[in-house]
Amino acid sequence: NAGVMQNPRHLVRRRGQEARLRCSPMKGHSHVYWYRQLPEEGLKFMVYLQKENIIDESGMPKERFSAEFPKEGPSILRIQQVVRGDSAAYFCASSPESVGHEQYFGPGTRLTVT
């Protein structure tokens, strides 16, 4: 059973460009979470989605950031007009129905903004 998959693993963008991060949850999981981690820091919750629905986006910046989890295909975290402060590791996690405490994480995407 394949785990959570994220791509790309590393992404370099210049300031002002767009970054698109993809996440495919574990088979059978319908809940997806996105977290951001800065060096030497814990993971900060950004957004929680189910298929075609954003359930909780309280951790996501109001501007430039958006997320989706379409009926078909992976979940996408999109960052428009990236700035240096967006450089971080972005982790996606998935969980089975109503088991939010046990989340399965992907390997992360390391975003570097130059």
Add this chain to the structure above:
Amino acid sequence: GQSLEQPSEVTAVEGAIVQINCTYQTSGFYGLSWYQQHDGGAPTFLSYNALDGLEETGRFSSFLSRSDSYGYLLLQELQMKDSASYFCAVNEAGTALIFGKGTTLSVSS
């Protein structure tokens, strides 16, 4: 506001026992989880406590006291491979997790 406090670093030797404490202050509480992360890799789930008491999973145990807003992760028979960062996380509203800043455990021979 939300806060989870845990020590930033812990060191121990192989074969020893180490306890990583976590105190939390959150607006909601469903339970306390523990995750392990090696070198910035994917965090992996270790244990979860929703009720007071001790949960044992092999060499790892986790404890929760809801009245004290306190929990700990106990690692026994430490091995070099246990060197990693350990995060406590609160399930605040049954969905997303609120993570502490992590404890870096260094195990030496």
